[in-house]
Amino acid sequence: MSGLVVALLGLVGLFVGAAVWVVSTAQAGRRPLWSGPACGTKDCGAGLPAVGWLPIVGFLAARRCPACGAAQPAKRLGFELAVAGYFALAAARFDDPRALAAVLVFAVPLLVVLLVDWWTRLIHLETIYAGLALAVAFALADGPKTLLEAVLTAVGAVLMFAFFFVLAALIYRNVKVVPFGIGDVYLAALIAAMVLYPNVISALFLGMFLAAVGSVVLLATKRVGRRDPIPYGPYLCAGALVVLVLGGG
Numbered sequence: 001m002s003g004l005v006v007a008l009l010g011l012v013g014l015f016v017g018a019a020v021w022v023v024s025t026a027q028a029g030r031r032p033l034w035s036g037p038a039c040g041t042k043d044c045g046a047g048l049p050a051v052g053w054l055p056i057v058g059f060l061a062a063r064r065c066p067a068c069g070a071a072q073p074a075k076r077l078g079f080e081l082a083v084a085g086y087f088a089l090a091a092a093r094f095d096d097p098r099a100l101a102a103v104l105v106f107a108v109p110l111l112v113v114l115l116v117d118w119w120t121r122l123i124h125l126e127t128i129y130a131g132l133a134l135a136v137a138f139a140l141a142d143g144p145k146t147l148l149e150a151v152l153t154a155v156g157a158v159l160m161f162a163f164f165f166v167l168a169a170l171i172y173r174n175v176k177v178v179p180f181g182i183g184d185v186y187l188a189a190l191i192a193a194m195v196l197y198p199n200v201i202s203a204l205f206l207g208m209f210l211a212a213v214g215s216v217v218l219l220a221t222k223r224v225g226r227r228d229p230i231p232y233g234p235y236l237c238a239g240a241l242v243v244l245v246l247g248g249g
């Protein structure tokens with residue numbers, strides 16, 4: 001895509017990043033997804049001004065929670081900029097409008113799962129279903145062969161992750177502390193339907209590699225204890241996002 005499109009999509013990414021943050025905060029707080037900007041502090045959830053939907057300005061204008069006084073985390077700005085960078089990178093790499101649209105659209109549910117799982121260690125099925133619907137829609141637009149490919153890849157990923165889940169449960173002897181949750185199995189299916197075979201292999205293995213590196217860093221910096229479960233979902237999402245934007249093109 002041309003430099004102008006790259007810049008424009010980078011700007012769109014900034015807005016998408018802000019909206020993803022707002023929606024994820026709502027889902028993490030178990031409020032309706034479109035209930036609008038709210039305080040992310042646990043047990044607060046007070047509404048923030050609607051300007052909170054906007055990138056940067058929203059963060060600055062709706063900085064303090066009127067109820068509990070907590071400041072919105074500055075990480076929100078970093079997240080918005082990262083999403084802007086991702087959109088611009090995708091625009092620079094893809095010339096085919098439909099392939100580009102797929103990457104940008106798929107990024108949204110993956111980013112929601114990434115944030116919500118990171119904050120709460122929960123993967124919500126409504127996000128998985130929304131993502132699967134998008135994956136099916138793009139596969140259908142490509143033709144019945146791609147749709148069949150998406151379904152088969154998803155089934156394969158579920159089988160692989162279900163196997164890991166059982167294996168981990170046997171090793172850890174306690175389903176509550178295994179590093180894999182059922183949510184991760186659903187997430188693997190979603191990623192598979194989005195990136196298709198053979199990209200699914202690099203996406204899931206990159207995710208597991210990032211998770212291993214992430215847990216070593218979190219343990220070394222004592223941000224988590226040895227017995228704490230580490231959420232896998234955010235790393236799987238990150239792996240999928242990388243493979244989506246670097247694959248094809």
Ligand SMILES: [Zn+2]
Pocket residue numbers: 039040041044045046065066067068069070
């Ligand atoms: Zn608050």
